[in-house]
């Protein structure tokens with residue numbers, strides 16, 4: 001593969017879904033499905049797959065693909081009114097042929113730009129606490145109708161308040177305002193086959209209204225054996241434990257190892273986290289920017305069995321470490337843009353007499 005020209009190719013993937021394949025001159029590659037703006041493959045120059053995708057993954061919209069790097073936006077997990085992890089991973093993205101310049105990625109020639117934005121017929125279920133003009137108008141009509149009835153039938157006073165209450169419930173529940181936004185995603189292969197994802201989210205509301213969101217790159221790393229893996233960079237940090245109703249705890253001082261299911265949101269994490277795979281003698285290094293939190297997730301055996309698109313034993317060969325912004329939602333005023341960047345490298349572990357040197361792993 002080495003010596004080939006870098007290429008960016010649009011082709012058909014599983015079930016005829018469109019995907020973009022990136023290849024660099026040394027043979028590293030990545031694949032991105034337009035469905036979900038979802039990276040499903042990242043390979044070394046030796047064609048070794050670095051991301052986990054379940055053998056049972058269902059490549060059928062609108063179900064998100066199990067594995068790779070789903071984008072969680074505008075809501076992480078189930079903590080909000082939206083569907084789990086928001087809608088970005090269930091939508092078809094487009095190739096953005098003319099994006100505004102990305103200064104930070106200028107070194108990479110192998111990349112694709114995708115864009116997700118609401119379409120006219122695409123009512124976003126992204127509720128908000130303000131009422132739009134049409135909603136206010138509907139409330140007014142309800143009020144006039146009930147006032148009219150009031151003058152003619154005094155006993156309808158009670159009905160008036162009842163109608164108003166029903167109307168506002170309906171307005172809040174069913175007539176939902178949708179935010180206008182632009183979500184631009186660049187997926188790039190960097191020098192040495194690094195995988196770089198940059199998200200830029202802009203508030204394009206014309207009505208002056210801000211919106212808030214939470215976000216995660218839900219990265220599934222492929223590991224040899226979960227019991228041989230440790231994560232460095234999250235020691236002594238506070239986390240919210242999703243398995244204990246999001247109670248807040250403080251992590252102990254040692255690197256994180258795995259003996260049972262884990263679902264934790266580490267808060268205010270450093271910009272660099274390492275996943276060390278002893279058996280493979282490989283270390284994944286995550287570098288992130290604009291993403292203060294990090295989720296660590298492995299479903300383990302019981303939850304794995306309950307997931308229809310995940311093999312019973314596959315939990316042994318994956319680990320999610322998700323660069324995220326969750327604890328403090330991002331709020332954008334109209335015209336404002338947020339940027340969240342993730343850079344992934346796979347390097348040989350500095351392995352010596354059975355001991356890894358965390359200083360080497362986390363240096364630089």
Ligand SMILES: O=P(O)(O)OC[C@H]1O[C@H](O)[C@H](O)[C@@H](O)[C@@H]1O
Pocket residue numbers: 077084085218242263264295296297320
């Ligand atoms: O099954 P999904 O909707 O893809 O979510 C998979 C997992 O994602 C995150 O890591 C959450 O912290 C977990 O609570 C959730 O189970």
